[in-house]
Amino acid sequence: MRHRFSGALLGRVASLLASVWKLAIPYFRSGDRRAGRLLLAAVIDLELAAIGVTVLINQWNARFYNALQDRSWNNFVHEILVFACLAALFIWLRVYQTYLTQWLQIRWRRWLTKRFLRRWLYGANHYRMQVSGGGLDNPDQRIAEGARSSSQRCVTSDW
Numbered sequence: 001m002r003h004r005f006s007g008a009l010l011g012r013v014a015s016l017l018a019s020v021w022k023l024a025i026p027y028f029r030s031g032d033r034r035a036g037r038l039l040l041a042a043v044i045d046l047e048l049a050a051i052g053v054t055v056l057i058n059q060w061n062a063r064f065y066n067a068l069q070d071r072s073w074n075n076f077v078h079e080i081l082v083f084a085c086l087a088a089l090f091i092w093l094r095v096y097q098t099y100l101t102q103w104l105q106i107r108w109r110r111w112l113t114k115r116f117l118r119r120w121l122y123g124a125n126h127y128r129m130q131v132s133g134g135g136l137d138n139p140d141q142r143i144a145e146g147a148r149s150s151s152q153r154c155v156t157s158d159w
Contacts, residue, residue, distance in 0.1 A: 046097035
Protein backbone atom coordinates (compact mmCIF):
# COMPACT_ATOMS: atom_id res chain seq x y z
CA MET A 1 0.00 0.00 0.00
CA ARG A 2 2.82 2.37 0.82
CA HIS A 3 4.43 1.91 -2.60
CA ARG A 4 1.17 2.74 -4.39
CA PHE A 5 0.82 5.97 -2.39
CA SER A 6 4.43 6.91 -3.11
CA GLY A 7 3.91 6.23 -6.82
CA ALA A 8 0.77 8.37 -6.94
CA LEU A 9 2.51 11.16 -5.09
CA LEU A 10 5.52 10.92 -7.37
CA GLY A 11 3.22 11.08 -10.39
CA ARG A 12 1.51 14.22 -9.10
CA VAL A 13 4.85 15.88 -8.38
CA ALA A 14 6.10 14.97 -11.85
CA SER A 15 2.91 16.39 -13.39
CA LEU A 16 3.28 19.59 -11.37
CA LEU A 17 6.91 19.99 -12.40
CA ALA A 18 5.99 19.39 -16.06
CA SER A 19 3.33 22.12 -15.86
CA VAL A 20 5.74 24.57 -14.24
CA TRP A 21 8.39 23.70 -16.83
CA LYS A 22 5.94 24.32 -19.68
CA LEU A 23 5.04 27.75 -18.26
CA ALA A 24 8.55 28.74 -17.22
CA ILE A 25 10.83 27.64 -20.04
CA PRO A 26 9.70 30.27 -22.60
CA TYR A 27 10.52 33.08 -20.15
CA PHE A 28 13.90 31.64 -19.20
CA ARG A 29 14.77 31.41 -22.92
CA SER A 30 13.49 34.91 -23.74
CA GLY A 31 15.39 38.16 -24.11
CA ASP A 32 14.99 38.69 -20.35
CA ARG A 33 16.58 35.32 -19.59
CA ARG A 34 19.78 36.66 -18.00
CA ALA A 35 17.99 38.72 -15.36
CA GLY A 36 15.39 36.01 -14.84
CA ARG A 37 17.97 33.28 -14.35
CA LEU A 38 20.02 35.42 -11.97
CA LEU A 39 16.96 36.29 -9.92
CA LEU A 40 15.82 32.66 -9.81
CA ALA A 41 19.29 31.50 -8.75
CA ALA A 42 19.39 34.16 -6.03
CA VAL A 43 15.95 33.16 -4.73
CA ILE A 44 17.00 29.49 -4.61
CA ASP A 45 20.29 30.36 -2.90
CA LEU A 46 18.48 32.43 -0.29
CA GLU A 47 16.05 29.57 0.33
CA LEU A 48 18.94 27.18 0.90
CA ALA A 49 20.63 29.68 3.21
CA ALA A 50 17.39 30.08 5.21
CA ILE A 51 17.20 26.29 5.56
CA GLY A 52 20.78 26.32 6.83
CA VAL A 53 19.93 28.98 9.40
CA THR A 54 16.91 26.92 10.48
CA VAL A 55 19.24 23.97 11.11
CA LEU A 56 21.51 26.24 13.16
CA ILE A 57 18.50 27.44 15.18
CA ASN A 58 17.55 23.82 15.89
CA GLN A 59 21.09 23.14 17.10
CA TRP A 60 20.97 26.33 19.17
CA ASN A 61 17.77 25.11 20.79
CA ALA A 62 19.59 22.16 22.38
CA ARG A 63 22.43 24.35 23.66
CA PHE A 64 20.00 26.91 25.05
CA TYR A 65 17.98 24.38 27.01
CA ASN A 66 21.17 22.72 28.24
CA ALA A 67 22.27 26.10 29.59
CA LEU A 68 18.93 26.47 31.34
CA GLN A 69 19.12 22.95 32.75
CA ASP A 70 22.68 23.50 33.97
CA ARG A 71 21.71 26.93 35.36
CA SER A 72 24.72 28.45 33.64
CA TRP A 73 24.22 32.20 33.43
CA ASN A 74 27.20 32.79 31.11
CA ASN A 75 26.07 30.10 28.65
CA PHE A 76 22.50 31.40 28.84
CA VAL A 77 23.56 34.96 27.95
CA HIS A 78 25.85 33.68 25.20
CA GLU A 79 23.04 31.59 23.67
CA ILE A 80 20.62 34.54 23.80
CA LEU A 81 23.14 36.60 21.81
CA VAL A 82 23.67 33.74 19.36
CA PHE A 83 19.90 33.47 18.90
CA ALA A 84 19.60 37.21 18.28
CA CYS A 85 22.20 36.95 15.51
CA LEU A 86 20.57 33.87 13.98
CA ALA A 87 17.11 35.43 14.12
CA ALA A 88 18.38 38.66 12.51
CA LEU A 89 20.09 36.66 9.76
CA PHE A 90 16.97 34.56 9.15
CA ILE A 91 14.74 37.63 8.96
CA TRP A 92 17.17 39.37 6.58
CA LEU A 93 17.30 36.28 4.33
CA ARG A 94 13.50 35.96 4.17
CA VAL A 95 12.92 39.67 3.55
CA TYR A 96 15.52 39.80 0.79
CA GLN A 97 14.18 36.55 -0.69
CA THR A 98 10.67 38.03 -0.75
CA TYR A 99 11.99 41.17 -2.44
CA LEU A 100 13.83 39.21 -5.14
CA THR A 101 10.86 36.86 -5.64
CA GLN A 102 8.55 39.81 -6.21
CA TRP A 103 11.06 41.40 -8.54
CA LEU A 104 11.20 38.17 -10.57
CA GLN A 105 7.39 38.03 -10.65
CA ILE A 106 7.17 41.59 -11.93
CA ARG A 107 9.70 41.00 -14.71
CA TRP A 108 8.05 37.73 -15.69
CA ARG A 109 4.58 39.28 -15.61
CA ARG A 110 5.73 42.18 -17.80
CA TRP A 111 7.22 39.73 -20.31
CA LEU A 112 4.06 37.54 -20.37
CA THR A 113 1.76 40.53 -20.75
CA LYS A 114 3.73 41.91 -23.69
CA ARG A 115 3.87 38.48 -25.31
CA PHE A 116 0.12 37.84 -25.00
CA LEU A 117 -0.85 41.36 -26.05
CA ARG A 118 1.30 41.03 -29.18
CA ARG A 119 -0.52 37.79 -30.00
CA TRP A 120 -3.90 39.37 -29.27
CA LEU A 121 -3.20 42.40 -31.44
CA TYR A 122 -1.54 40.46 -34.27
CA GLY A 123 -3.49 40.54 -37.51
CA ALA A 124 -6.29 42.66 -35.97
CA ASN A 125 -7.72 39.68 -34.06
CA HIS A 126 -9.25 41.99 -31.49
CA TYR A 127 -11.09 43.96 -34.17
CA ARG A 128 -12.45 40.87 -35.92
CA MET A 129 -13.75 39.42 -32.65
CA GLN A 130 -15.58 42.63 -31.83
CA VAL A 131 -17.14 42.82 -35.29
CA SER A 132 -18.19 39.17 -35.22
CA GLY A 133 -19.85 39.65 -31.83
CA GLY A 134 -17.57 37.18 -30.05
CA GLY A 135 -15.50 39.80 -28.27
CA LEU A 136 -14.67 39.54 -24.60
CA ASP A 137 -15.08 42.27 -22.01
CA ASN A 138 -11.75 43.92 -21.15
CA PRO A 139 -9.39 41.47 -22.84
CA ASP A 140 -6.37 43.52 -21.80
CA GLN A 141 -7.32 43.11 -18.13
CA ARG A 142 -7.89 39.39 -18.62
CA ILE A 143 -4.46 39.05 -20.21
CA ALA A 144 -2.82 41.04 -17.41
CA GLU A 145 -4.58 38.98 -14.73
CA GLY A 146 -3.61 35.72 -16.43
CA ALA A 147 0.01 36.84 -16.63
CA ARG A 148 -0.01 37.85 -12.96
CA SER A 149 -1.53 34.58 -11.87
CA SER A 150 0.84 32.44 -13.97
CA SER A 151 3.99 34.24 -12.88
CA GLN A 152 2.95 34.22 -9.22
CA ARG A 153 2.07 30.53 -9.18
CA CYS A 154 5.33 29.52 -10.85
CA VAL A 155 7.54 31.54 -8.51
CA THR A 156 5.76 30.96 -5.21
CA SER A 157 4.38 27.86 -3.56
CA ASP A 158 0.72 28.78 -4.16
CA TRP A 159 -0.09 25.47 -5.87
